[in-house]
Structure formats: structure tokens, C-alpha cells
Amino acid sequence: MLKTEISGINFENPLILAAGVMGSNASSLNWILDSGAGGVVTKSFSQEPNLGYSNPTTVAVEGGILNAIGLSSPGVQNFKKELALINKSNKDGQKNIAIASIYGSNPDEFSNLVHNIENDVDMIELNVSCPHAMSGCGAAIGQDPDLTYEIVKTVKNASSNNIPILAKLTPNVTDLMEIAKSAEKAEADGLTLINSLGPGMKIDIDAKKPILSNKFGGMSGPAIKPIAIRWVYDAYENCDIPIIGVGGISNYKDVVEFIYAGAKATQIGTSIMYEGIEIFSKIKNDLKNFMQKNEFNSIDEMIGYSHKN
Numbered sequence: 001m002l003k004t005e006i007s008g009i010n011f012e013n014p015l016i017l018a019a020g021v022m023g024s025n026a027s028s029l030n031w032i033l034d035s036g037a038g039g040v041v042t043k044s045f046s047q048e049p050n051l052g053y054s055n056p057t058t059v060a061v062e063g064g065i066l067n068a069i070g071l072s073s074p075g076v077q078n079f080k081k082e083l084a085l086i087n088k089s090n091k092d093g094q095k096n097i098a099i100a101s102i103y104g105s106n107p108d109e110f111s112n113l114v115h116n117i118e119n120d121v122d123m124i125e126l127n128v129s130c131p132h133a134m135s136g137c138g139a140a141i142g143q144d145p146d147l148t149y150e151i152v153k154t155v156k157n158a159s160s161n162n163i164p165i166l167a168k169l170t171p172n173v174t175d176l177m178e179i180a181k182s183a184e185k186a187e188a189d190g191l192t193l194i195n196s197l198g199p200g201m202k203i204d205i206d207a208k209k210p211i212l213s214n215k216f217g218g219m220s221g222p223a224i225k226p227i228a229i230r231w232v233y234d235a236y237e238n239c240d241i242p243i244i245g246v247g248g249i250s251n252y253k254d255v256v257e258f259i260y261a262g263a264k265a266t267q268i269g270t271s272i273m274y275e276g277i278e279i280f281s282k283i284k285n286d287l288k289n290f291m292q293k294n295e296f297n298s299i300d301e302m303i304g305y306s307h308k309n
């Protein structure tokens with residue numbers, strides 16, 4: 001009943017761990033897969049190790065949190081060891097779906113990464129959208145339709161096993177649809193919408209300075225959900241590739257909203273920090289009850305429903 005499919009990859013349910021939250025090592029990824037998630041996305045990693053920013057890197061604000069981790073990464077050689085330890089199936093015997101989130105500063109870095117890991121995971125998500133990345137990575141790419149096209153196209157050509165490629169995009173642009181269409185034209189297999197919003201800032205009024213070491217960071221959590229919903233809705237109207245919705249999900253109603261807007265699956269990040277990993281089984285059960293009550297037999301029947309009315 002809860003199954004959903006994206007570019008030939010079959011998910012047991014539409015609830016996926018979002019990149020960057022509890023995705024740094026195989027043991028926490030396996031834990032989340034065993035807890036009922038339909039799939040997991042790793043924390044974004046790069047070719048070479050990157051220390052990221054110093055603490056504090058996250059701070060709670062009204063409606064969510066700000067983070068500026070600075071894309072800290074152990075480098076692909078170290079991360080590959082974790083990828084190898086992700087279980088092929090969960091404790092209930094269902095196939096686990098692992099998605100690697102990667103970032104780089106140019107097409108070569110992205111394609112080398114794809115070569116390196118395409119046999120270790122089921123899908124690859126390109127993070128071209130981090131709002132606080134260092135040195136030309138992240139949103140510097142995803143704010144430019146031509147660069148986005150070039151990265152996606154290069155990655156698609158670099159893959160020797162045709163692994164599905166998702167482009168994760170930033171809302172921090174004037175027209176996200178222009179970037180989404182570029183990714184689609186470059187033959188991305190799906191869009192992940194959205195990365196964190198902003199960036200924003202919080203000031204400590206006693207210390208009289210910004211709290212984050214990077215001063216500003218990306219906003220996530222419930223407050224960004226309406227913006228994410230709007231972009232998923234628009235992408236459903238403007239693009240023909242599958243959409244994964246992410247931003248502020250904390251309960252089954254949020255998931256239904258994203259699916260009605262046009263998402264085939266959803267990702268959950270910040271809410272895990274408040275609700276724990278039980279959030280996956282809780283939403284799964286609530287979603288099933290909602291579907292039964294509303295006489296839906298499959299997720300497919302619900303996708304894009306709000307466009308009909």
C-alpha cells in the first residue's frame with residue numbers, strides 16, 4: 001500500500017532520511033532503515049576530506065533550526081567504508097535503499113565521485129544546493145542553470161551503470177523552475193526539493209554577536225514547509241521527472257501535503273532531532289490509517305491530487 005517507485009528504484013514506503021541528519025556512518029543509517037524508513041540519504045561527502053566549520057554549527061530558532069556545518073566530509077575513500085557496511089535488507093527482510101549525497105566544486109570532481117561509488121549505492125543525489133558551503137560548492141552551482149546543466153549532464157555521462165541521479169536544488173534563487181528545467185534537460189532522473197532556506201542568522205544578545213561560527217546558516221524545520229510545498233507543486237506542473245519533497249515534515253499530514261503537491265516520496269531531517277527515529281514508524285502507521293480512511297489503495301493514487309481540484 002505504501003510502496004513508491006522512483007526511476008526504477010522501489011521503496012517500501014515514501015519516507016526517506018534527508019541528507020545531513022544522522023547520515024555520517026553505516027550504523028546510524030542501518031538503525032534508521034530498521035526503524036521503518038523507506039530509504040536513507042547519506043550526509044553529503046566530497047572527493048577529499050573537508051573539516052567544515054567549527055562549533056557552534058547549529059542553533060535552534062523559531063520554527064526550526066539554522067545550520068552551517070560547512071559540508072564537513074571524511075572524503076570518499078573513508079566514506080566508501082561506511083557505504084560497504086550498509087545492510088542490504090532491514091530487520092523485516094525488506095530491501096534497503098541507500099542514496100549517496102555527493103558534492104564537489106566542478107564537473108570532474110562530481111564525475112570522479114560517481115565512478116567511485118556507483119556500485120555501492122542504489123541512487124546518487126547531487127547536492128548542488130548547500131547555502132553555506134565553502135569555495136564554490138553547493139548553492140554556487142545550483143543557483144546557476146547552466147552550471148546545474150553541466151554538472152548533471154557530466155555525471156549522467158560519467159556513470160557506467162546508469163545509476164539514477166537526483167538533483168537536489170536550492171530554494172534560494174529567483175526562479176527555481178528555471179534550474180529544475182535545466183536539471184531535467186540534462187536528464188536528471190529526479191528532483192529533490194528543497195535544501196535549507198536562507199541563509200539566516202541568530203544573534204546572541206548577551207555576547208552581542210552571531211551564534212553560529214559561520215555567522216549565518218541554512219534554515220530547516222516546520223517553518224520552511226510552505227515554501228517547499230510550493231516548489232514541489234510548481235515542479236509537478238513544469239517538469240516530467242519524479243520529485244522527492246523535503247522541508248519541515250514532522251507528521252503524516254505533512255507527508256500527505258507533499259504527495260498531493262506532486263511528490264512521489266518525501267525526506268525527513270530536522271524533525272528527527274525533536275521526535276527521534278521513531279518518527280518513521282509513527283508516520284508510516286498514521287499514513288496507512290489516513291489512506292484507509294480516505295479509500296486510497298496506493299501512494300500513486302495520491303500523487304499530484306491537489307492539481308485535480
Ligand SMILES: Cc1cc2nc3c(=O)[nH]c(=O)nc-3n(C[C@H](O)[C@H](O)[C@H](O)COP(=O)(O)O)c2cc1C
Nearest residue numbers: 018019020044067127194195220221247248269270
Ligand atoms: C544539520 C543539518 C545538516 C544538513 N546537511 C545536509 C547535507 O549534508 N547535504 C544536503 O543536501 N542537505 C543537508 N541538509 C538539508 C536537509 O537534507 C534538508 O534538505 C533540509 O534540512 C530541509 O528538510 P527538514 O526541514 O526536514 O530538515 C542538512 C540539514 C540539517 C538540519
